[in-house]
Amino acid sequence: MKFGERFTGVFIKPKETFSALSEKPAWIDALIIILIALALYNYLIAPFAARDSYQLYQQSTKLKQQLGEEKFQTFLEGARKKAEEMSPGYRITQAVTGGVLGVIMLLFQALILFVLAKFFSTHGTYVQVMSALLHANFINVILGNGLRYLLISAKQSVFNVSTGLAVFFSGLDPTSSGYIILTNIDFFQLWLFGILAYSLSSIFKTDIKKSLIISYLFWGLKTLTNIALGIWGMGRI
DSSP states (O other), rough: OOOHHHHHHHHHHHHHHHHHHHSSSSOHHHHHHHHHHHHHHHHHHHHHHHHHHOOOOOHHHHHHHHHHHHHHHHHHHHHHHHHHSOOOHHHHHHHHHHHHHHHHHHHHHHHHHHHTTTTTTTTTOHHHHHHHHHHTIIIIIIIIHHHHHHHHHHHHHHOOOOOOOOGGGGOOOOOOOOHHHHHBBBBBHHHHHHHHHHHHHHTTOHHHHHHHHHHHHHHHHHHHHHHHHHHHHHHOO
16 A cells, blocks of 8 residues: 555545555555654644743752752753754754654554564564554644644643643643643553554454453553553653
8 A cells, every 4th residue: 555545545435444554564654754743742842841841840849959059040041041942953853852862752652562463463563553543643644733732732732732631621720630631541552553453453362352352452552551640640740
């Protein structure tokens, strides 16, 4: 299948598209598109993220105690300059870093998913799983991040935007554990791992029910890890 057919197929014909990918894995063009999309997203949201971080640091008594008054004020001044005087170089750095790290994380996730699936089947290869996961992430990285950017632009904030269950609890503090848990139960991620089951079924020669178990088991482990890291990160500030 050509790239255009695979791209649209993920959204409108996932079963046929992922079945074809399991037979003939293609990943280089998908990886490049994911890398570009992640870099662009990080470039666009950099000013909002810097502003949110500065406001968060301003209110952090814990950080002030850890650094001491003088170092804290120096740190705060640096954060203020990033937020108010965003340079093109800083935005490009954020874009490249976000894109490269995002792709590395996806390749690592494909490895973990491959190992997990091997407990259920002796079939399948890492390249097949990597190809499937990259294509499935068109849903989250392109469609999901596209919507998130529109919301971030409207609200002028990254912290106050969610495409998960947190959207139903507008009164929650974005730095709270409850918000972190709910926002990680993300609708685009649920969609992504639902259609990924079609690919896992073809790759590992399992029925769709078992493939859904594998796919959402991995999603659960990934989500729990993200929640733990999010709560730990906020706990340090």
